[in-house]
Amino acid sequence: MKQETVNSRPQKGNPFVTFLWVILIVLFLNWLIFPNLTGQKIKSTDYGTFIEKMEEGSIKEVMIKSGQIYFTVADKGDVTTYQTGEVNDPQLVDRLLKAKSPNKDGKVAFTEIVPEENSPFLNFILMWVLPGLLFYVIGKRASRSIQARMGAGGNFMSFGNGGAKIYADAEIKTTFADVAGQNEAKEMLKEIVEFLHKPQKYTDIGASLPKGALLVGPPGTGKTLIARAVAGEAKVPFFAISGSEFVQMFVGMGAAKVRDLFRQANEKAPCIIFIDEIDAIGKRRDSGLGGNDEREQTLNQLLTEMDGFDGRKGVVILAATNRPEDLDKALLRPGRFDRRIQMELPDLEGRKAILNVHLKKVKHEAVDIDIVARATAGTSGAELANIVNEAALRAVRMGRNAVTTEDLEESVETVIAGAQKKGKVVSAEEKKIIAYHEIGHALVAAMQSHSAPVHKITIIPRTSGALGYTMQVESGEQVLMNREELFNRIVTLTGGRTAEEEICHVVTTGASNDIEQATKLARAMVTRYGMSDKYDMMGLETVHNVYLGGDTSLTCSAETAAAIDQEVLEMIRKAHEKSRRLIRENLDVMHEAASFLLEKETITGEEFMHILHQSGKL
Ligand SMILES: Nc1ncnc2c1ncn2[C@@H]1O[C@H](COP(=O)(O)OP(=O)(O)OP(=O)(O)O)[C@@H](O)[C@H]1O
Numbered sequence: 001m002k003q004e005t006v007n008s009r010p011q012k013g014n015p016f017v018t019f020l021w022v023i024l025i026v027l028f029l030n031w032l033i034f035p036n037l038t039g040q041k042i043k044s045t046d047y048g049t050f051i052e053k054m055e056e057g058s059i060k061e062v063m064i065k066s067g068q069i070y071f072t073v074a075d076k077g078d079v080t081t082y083q084t085g086e087v088n089d090p091q092l093v094d095r096l097l098k099a100k101s102p103n104k105d106g107k108v109a110f111t112e113i114v115p116e117e118n119s120p121f122l123n124f125i126l127m128w129v130l131p132g133l134l135f136y137v138i139g140k141r142a143s144r145s146i147q148a149r150m151g152a153g154g155n156f157m158s159f160g161n162g163g164a165k166i167y168a169d170a171e172i173k174t175t176f177a178d179v180a181g182q183n184e185a186k187e188m189l190k191e192i193v194e195f196l197h198k199p200q201k202y203t204d205i206g207a208s209l210p211k212g213a214l215l216v217g218p219p220g221t222g223k224t225l226i227a228r229a230v231a232g233e234a235k236v237p238f239f240a241i242s243g244s245e246f247v248q249m250f251v252g253m254g255a256a257k258v259r260d261l262f263r264q265a266n267e268k269a270p271c272i273i274f275i276d277e278i279d280a281i282g283k284r285r286d287s288g289l290g291g292n293d294e295r296e297q298t299l300n301q302l303l304t305e306m307d308g309f310d311g312r313k314g315v316v317i318l319a320a321t322n323r324p325e326d327l328d329k330a331l332l333r334p335g336r337f338d339r340r341i342q343m344e345l346p347d348l349e350g351r352k353a354i355l356n357v358h359l360k361k362v363k364h365e366a367v368d369i370d371i372v373a374r375a376t377a378g379t380s381g382a383e384l385a386n387i388v389n390e391a392a393l394r395a396v397r398m399g400r401n402a403v404t405t406e407d408l409e410e411s412v413e414t415v416i417a418g419a420q421k422k423g424k425v426v427s428a429e430e431k432k433i434i435a436y437h438e439i440g441h442a443l444v445a446a447m448q449s450h451s452a453p454v455h456k457i458t459i460i461p462r463t464s465g466a467l468g469y470t471m472q473v474e475s476g477e478q479v480l481m482n483r484e485e486l487f488n489r490i491v492t493l494t495g496g497r498t499a500e501e502e503i504c505h506v507v508t509t510g511a512s513n514d515i516e517q518a519t520k521l522a523r524a525m526v527t528r529y530g531m532s533d534k535y536d537m538m539g540l541e542t543v544h545n546v547y548l549g550g551d552t553s554l555t556c557s558a559e560t561a562a563a564i565d566q567e568v569l570e571m572i573r574k575a576h577e578k579s580r581r582l583i584r585e586n587l588d589v590m591h592e593a594a595s596f597l598l599e600k601e602t603i604t605g606e607e608f609m610h611i612l613h614q615s616g617k618l
């Protein structure tokens with residue numbers, strides 16, 4: 001396959017200067033051949049005269065330009081050009097079609113542009129000198145910008161016959177300050193920035209450096225933005241390409257493109273490669289119907305390149321996806337995209353921050369960010385950016401020169417309506433249920449002695465599809481779990497549903513994941529951990545492939561299997577009852593914590609515990 005790369009500086013004979021000369025020569029010849037062009041004079045006249053001449057049948061040509069009629073009249077062999085004032089006659093064309101003319105075919109010709117009435121000197125300036133200057137300036141600028149790109153670290157990359165060129169952005173201006181919120185993601189990426197800054201520091205110790213990180217999150221959460229910010233912070237070139245660009249081509253092209261990309265990146269190291277929509281190439285190979293040869297080849301090439309390149313050179317690959325579960329496991333192995341950076345939809349504070357970042361770019365009056373942020377629960381950063389832009393457009397439409405709160409509120413409605421259509425927006429009632437559900441988990445966890453502390457509670461939808469989330473972290477590394485701890489886990493898992501029942505008096509589908517986990521756990525206690533009274537230490541289930549998902553199969557009779565189900569059910573019932581008791585005893589705290597969560601959307605474990613302590617319950 002033929003591949004060509006433009007790496008060198010442009011040669012001395014600047015093509016733009018040559019081009020300029022050609023233009024000048026052509027213009028000069030033009031002047032020699034048609035010296036009359038500019039000498040022609042135009043006489044002003046009125047519309048009445050035009051009609052008169054037309055009825056006379058002496059008009060040869062007509063041209064209409066910005067409402068004015070230019071026409072030529074044959075008068076005893078002499079040709080004169082006239083120009084009328086601005087005319088608005090809808091019948092004009094009809095009249096002209098009907099009119100007689102001294103032309104051979106007897107019809108008026110609608111033709112060429114008649115030169116303006118200018119002095120020959122002005123004409124000379126307008127026709128030759130100005131365009132010449134213009135070409136010269138444009139040519140100069142273009143050639144300079146090309147030189148800048150090539151010289152300052154960036155370079156054009158031309159991929160085989162695909163014709164698709166990407167070039168590394170040599171100078172990224174985006175920094176972490178442009179990315180509002182997403183603090184956890186920034187924290188994790190800071191190390192990569194640090195490493196790109198001073199690779200030496202890491203290589204001296206012999207540390208092997210991160211080669212790749214996977215940015216995971218719903219659309220519009222700023223994955224591309226933060227990747228650019230990493231390059232901007234580290235001041236390194238940024239190669240950006242989308243996964244889909246690899247697979248649109250003929251078989252073999254994708255792989256060649258990957259090779260080319262890495263070769264270029266190696267030359268520019270330290271640098272960042274950003275592959276957007278990596279799922280387009282990185283889809284699990286065993287999934288789907290039949291293989292896609294092209295995609296597989298491309299993926300294999302990507303894996304080979306990632307393994308092959310020297311981590312010490314400082315090429316870091318960031319990839320983005322919103323469907324991490326679709327990715328081929330091979331991509332996630334150590335030494336490849338082994339770091340996962342979660343980007344989530346912004347909570348109230350996050351939305352305020354994002355709105356502020358984007359409001360800085362438009363002129364605005366003192367606006368009430370709080371109102372806007374509250375009205376936009378569930379929207380992404382991209383949608384918030386869009387809201388600000390829509391508001392600015394609205395302000396212009398209304399003839400104002402600054403954005404007001406009202407503009408923002410109006411555009412929120414437009415953008416939210418779009419999001420609602422996609423089923424993304426959670427209603428106020430649903431939000432309330434989700435909040436109580438999560439607080440239910442958290443409260444039940446906190447009220448039990450052997451239970452990991454609550455770290456974070458959120459009602460912002462997660463990438464995983466969960467509508468809310470209560471995160472517990474084990475303090476210390478625990479390798480053994482006792483029976484009570486396991487049972488308490490099950491109680492905590494039932495806490496969400498219990499809160500729905502006790503407070504909202506509904507049961508929803510929101511607990512499906514809790515149910516699955518609680519059942520698995522209870523089952524394992526009975527069949528594998530010997531933690532039921534009935535079966536003592538009898539093993540009832542075997543696990544295969546512990547590291548690959550862990551399929552299980554029963555190792556007992558069918559009757560026992562039925563009895564196990566009974567046992568599991570008993571245990572879950574007990575857990576459910578316990579959480580019911582805990583929640584009933586603490587209804588006031590439930591309400592207080594849930595309304596705090598509804599307000600803030602994400603709260604920390606400390607904030608939650610603070611409410612608990614204040615209520616005197618703990
Ligand atoms: N945290 C944020 N702070 C400021 N602006 C943001 C943030 N998140 C998103 N935006 C705005 O949204 C735009 C789109 O974000 P970006 O393209 O980075 O999202 P993405 O996650 O890559 O989306 P996709 O998955 O659709 O590619 C950004 O250019 C920026 O204007």
Ligand SMILES: [Zn+2]
Nearest residue numbers: 496510511514
């Ligand atoms: Zn739950």
